[in-house]
Amino acid sequence: MMSPSAAKSLQDTKATVSPSQTLSRGIQALEILAAAERPLTIAELAAALGVHRSVAYRILRTLEDHSLLVRDDAGRVQPGPGLAVLARGVSRDLQTAALPELTQLANALNMTAFVAVWDHQDCVTLVTVEPRHSAATLAQHPGTRHPVNIGAPGIAIQSTMSEEEWAARVPGLPYRPEAVEARRLGYAASHDEVIAGLSSLAAPIHVPGGRPAAIAVVYIRREQDQAAVGEALAASAARIESQLA
Amino acid sequence: MMSPSAAKSLQDTKATVSPSQTLSRGIQALEILAAAERPLTIAELAAALGVHRSVAYRILRTLEDHSLLVRDDAGRVQPGPGLAVLARGVSRDLQTAALPELTQLANALNMTAFVAVWDHQDCVTLVTVEPRHSAATLAQHPGTRHPVNIGAPGIAIQSTMSEEEWAARVPGLPYRPEAVEARRLGYAASHDEVIAGLSSLAAPIHVPGGRPAAIAVVYIRREQDQAAVGEALAASAARIESQLA
DNA sequence: ATTTGTTGTTCAAATATAGAACAAGTTCAA
DNA sequence: TTGAACTTGTTCTATATTTGAACAACAAAT
Numbered sequence: 001m002m003s004p005s006a007a008k009s010l011q012d013t014k015a016t017v018s019p020s021q022t023l024s025r026g027i028q029a030l031e032i033l034a035a036a037e038r039p040l041t042i043a044e045l046a047a048a049l050g051v052h053r054s055v056a057y058r059i060l061r062t063l064e065d066h067s068l069l070v071r072d073d074a075g076r077v078q079p080g081p082g083l084a085v086l087a088r089g090v091s092r093d094l095q096t097a098a099l100p101e102l103t104q105l106a107n108a109l110n111m112t113a114f115v116a117v118w119d120h121q122d123c124v125t126l127v128t129v130e131p132r133h134s135a136a137t138l139a140q141h142p143g144t145r146h147p148v149n150i151g152a153p154g155i156a157i158q159s160t161m162s163e164e165e166w167a168a169r170v171p172g173l174p175y176r177p178e179a180v181e182a183r184r185l186g187y188a189a190s191h192d193e194v195i196a197g198l199s200s201l202a203a204p205i206h207v208p209g210g211r212p213a214a215i216a217v218v219y220i221r222r223e224q225d226q227a228a229v230g231e232a233l234a235a236s237a238a239r240i241e242s243q244l245a
Numbered sequence: 246m247m248s249p250s251a252a253k254s255l256q257d258t259k260a261t262v263s264p265s266q267t268l269s270r271g272i273q274a275l276e277i278l279a280a281a282e283r284p285l286t287i288a289e290l291a292a293a294l295g296v297h298r299s300v301a302y303r304i305l306r307t308l309e310d311h312s313l314l315v316r317d318d319a320g321r322v323q324p325g326p327g328l329a330v331l332a333r334g335v336s337r338d339l340q341t342a343a344l345p346e347l348t349q350l351a352n353a354l355n356m357t358a359f360v361a362v363w364d365h366q367d368c369v370t371l372v373t374v375e376p377r378h379s380a381a382t383l384a385q386h387p388g389t390r391h392p393v394n395i396g397a398p399g400i401a402i403q404s405t406m407s408e409e410e411w412a413a414r415v416p417g418l419p420y421r422p423e424a425v426e427a428r429r430l431g432y433a434a435s436h437d438e439v440i441a442g443l444s445s446l447a448a449p450i451h452v453p454g455g456r457p458a459a460i461a462v463v464y465i466r467r468e469q470d471q472a473a474v475g476e477a478l479a480a481s482a483a484r485i486e487s488q489l490a
Numbered sequence: 491a492t493t494t495g496t497t498g499t500t501c502a503a504a505t506a507t508a509g510a511a512c513a514a515g516t517t518c519a520a
Numbered sequence: 521t522t523g524a525a526c527t528t529g530t531t532c533t534a535t536a537t538t539t540g541a542a543c544a545a546c547a548a549a550t
Binding site for chain 1: 328
């Protein structure tokens with residue numbers, strides 16, 4: 001099969017070990033498709049996966065059976081609606097508790113409001129609400145992921161952990177002094193970090209039994225009363241937490 | 246392990262044949278988790294899957310590696326943020342083209358606006374926009390799925406197909422006469438079908454090379470000018486289609 | 491017409507997986 | 521405390537699943 005040493009070096013190379021190969025490849029296929037900007041042919045996907053075409057073909061068929069993947073008229077594959085169904089279950093309690101708060105914040109402040117959750121080294125946007133008259137270019141789409149140590153939501157999440165806890169749970173990313181300030185204030189602020197020209201404010205949400213999250217707003221940089229908005233976010237976060245308990 | 250006849254009868258029992266067993270089981274695990282109202286223990290999930298615990302354990306580890314699943318402090322499993330990332334790629338072009346139209350419709354009409362796509366025998370809601378002052382109870386959440394022959398979006402999708410095509414592609418569900426009317430008008434209407442007390446209007450979106458979709462609004466039943474709203478939906482659908490081409 | 495690119499199917503060899511058996515940690519109740 | 525009944529997590533070998541080559545068929549370029 002493969003010598004132990006060769007297997008080990010391969011393990012070192014790959015980001016994650018793959019306990020079950022077929023499942024891991026299937027998920028990889030979905031990740032590749034989600035990242036791709038256009039539908040892919042089976043051959044392209046097989047190449048991206050690094051597997052034989054017949055293997056990719058079998059995997060795709062299985063994914064297609066579950067609607068996680070659909071094929072267009074030309075036979076090319078792209079992510080399917082089954083993924084939306086699965087995603088519906090992600091932190092459902094948090095989503096439902098946060099939605100009213102998000103709509104209220106978005107319309108009261110005329111800013112895009114969203115909830116992001118901590119995921120390993122990243123921060124993933126879960127649900128967003130656009131203000132009434134939005135250019136829609138600010139849109140922080142659900143499913144967006146970026147490093148957890150940048151942006152106000154990331155700092156807010158960081159502020160829920162001590163420096164030691166952070167070092168242990170998020171190895172590799174430095175502890176930011178802004179997190180200390182955020183813990184004191186109850187909210188975090190950032191400018192031009194994730195997207196140039198945009199500022200964000202966020203308050204942490206402590207999820208009982210789960211990973212911390214954050215409720216945030218994003219807006220075009222301008223001088224204004226950060227404290228008032230930050231406190232509104234913290235109040236929303238508190239209301240959400242009370243619903244989760 | 247299993248006699249051929251027993252294997253065959255099992256296959257007959259299961260809804261879909263499973264070309265690759267491990268992958269299929271992994272997806273089934275995600276489906277079970279998404280449908281579950283609460284976090285599940287590994288033993289519960291193994292029972293639901295009908296597999297040995299050690300098998301479930303290995304599958305879960307793989308899913309966890311990809312953030313498709315997270316575990317709470319008690320070790321119970323629930324859907325993870327990676328699913329949101331994957332779902333981001335579902336009909337991305339349609340989502341981005343539809344979002345501005347949805348926000349405009351929602352606020353102009355003060356109704357919840359959403360886009361749904363056709364998936365086999367079902368209709369899956371992809372993206373929704375709530376009006377400004379919404380009770381949020383009307384919320385047609387993304388990821389909701391219901392049979393494709395009920396509700397205005399379903400009828401609108403049905404109206405894009407001839408009766409023969411419908412019979413061939415959606416076996417088992419009857420062809421509704423309302424679809425003919427919808428094709429003539431350019432939009433479909435329904436009352437008390439999916440949810441009692443709620444009405445919906447929808448216009449079909451023809452996706453080039455892909456499966457048809459629909460843009461729709463949902464509102465509490467009342468007398469009003471259906472035609473005006475329906476034509477607004479049809480106009481939105483036309484603008485979305487022009488962007489997709 | 492030929493080349494190059496697809497998709498889809500079959501098959502034997504070889505691998506990854508299944509499930510039992512085990513160790514060890516909980517949370518109960520007695 | 522002790523025990524019972526739950527858990528989770530690990531290791532192991534027979535075996536069933538998967539692998540990847542080879543093939544057939546088709547479409548679109550050259």
